Amino acid sequence: MGAVAALSLLETQALSKRFGGLEAVSAVDFHLGRGEVRALIGPNGAGKTTLVGLISGRLTPTSGRVLFAGRDVTSLRAWERVGLGIVYTFQITSIYRSLAVWDNVALAAQRRHLGAVADWLALDRQAVARDVDAALATVGLADLSDQPAGALAYGHQRLVEVAMALALRPELLILDEPTQGLAAGEIEALCRLVRDIAGAATVLIIEHNMAVVLQLAGRVTVMDKGRIIAEGTPREIEAHPEVQRAYLGR
């Protein structure tokens, strides 16, 4: 147990979520090692978004536990888990459309600097500004920082979302279908970005685009009907008969 705990960043134990009569996530035991880039795949309705919702705290489980860095976080609320480094980026881009790009990222960056009430009065604005500018430079949006976020092209809005996640300095970054709706060139740029981020954070990525999965992920977890049906390297997963039947449709 000790050796596993040391390597494991995230662990779910018999984690279940029931919506009425539907068990969207069913007794899932999921392990994620520190520093991994893990892809989570599966057909629509497999329970992927529900699972990461339980991990990020957006949803509360019907039963089971979530452990993060060896600590039971099951009872912690979403905003508390962000403080521990669990950061979720939305499947449907969720940014503050009427605020400037800069302010969107500043909302994320200032979070770490706002602890006590005293920080409200005398926030280290320069430190926040440095973090914001760094995050915007990383995703390549520095030139658009004064634009209202809602006025950006869709691909750029996704990058705002990623910049917000970066500014939170994630330990575990959960990307929910980040390439959905992007053009081919944008997908390539996003993949480069994710590889950069993976140097500093553990990444869990829900993705439908198999080319992206093969390119980015060290390991792949496959879900179907609320359960994990396979796990392995991208090559193993491609060859796995059950995966081919359930997901790749061969």
Next chain:
Amino acid sequence: MTRERRGLVLALHLAIIAVLAGLQLVLPPFHHGMVARIMVLAAYAIGYNLLLGYTGLMSLGHAMFFAAGMYGTGLTIHHLGAGVALGFLAGLVAGVVTAAVVGLITLKTVGPAFLIVTMMLAQAFYLATLYFNEVTMGDQGFILAGLHLDLGGHRFALANPAVKYNVGLGLFAICLLGSLWLVSSPVGRIFLALRENEERTRLLGYNTARYRLVAVVVSGLISALAGAAYTLLFSYVGSTFAGILYSIYPLLWTLLGGAGTTLGPLVGTLLMTYVVDVASGITTGYLIVVGAMLVVAVLWAPAGVVGGIRARWARWLP
């Protein structure tokens, strides 16, 4: 809000305060008194706007905060013989306590639910001021005579128009600059985030319930400050000010001037108060004019006067 324009924005706000200060030298007595009243009511609208414009919560019960300040101050002076300063402080405390209670009760409500719950609570507050009429004197109210302020060895009678004007101006300036500071601060940015997308804000690691409560309490505090100031400067306390009309007024002033702009409350209050004044000289049905103005504002100028100016010409306005 762009970062480079801080100096310009501050200069504009200080210039407006300076203009209001200068006006007292040229205004004829009637308008002198009118502007003094408008500044106090504009402070009330500033408190309201903080919640509607910046946090995205539409309340129809702010009269209870205004009246909490009014009764907190008025009753302490009338029944306990407190001085002006102590009475004022009591008004602020009453406002904060009322707002904290209302904030906790309404924590989980948004949109129409928040509007209805605040309206009901304010109605309960209003009826309480009537029910306990032995203490509050109900809708007849009571007059506070001979109030004066001791400041640095000098004694200022609050009934004196010049004192009235400058105390009103001072309190308005505090509320205006305070609101400017707040909305440009990191916490103000979180208020905007609550207005725009509460779930997103939670997943940026903010305890959104706590920040909402802070917004309601600060809004209630400023409203109570205005209520307390109104009592002191106009020497009257009555349950009219706890009624639904005084919950609707700040909504109208804010919408007309521009919700979510720091200067909107002043502009809206100024416009509306003068329109009501002119209209009530012509007809006793002046509330029809008030209603018509609201309809016009909602249909043709949803951003309000200052909001419209910001959208067209001055994106940098906070």
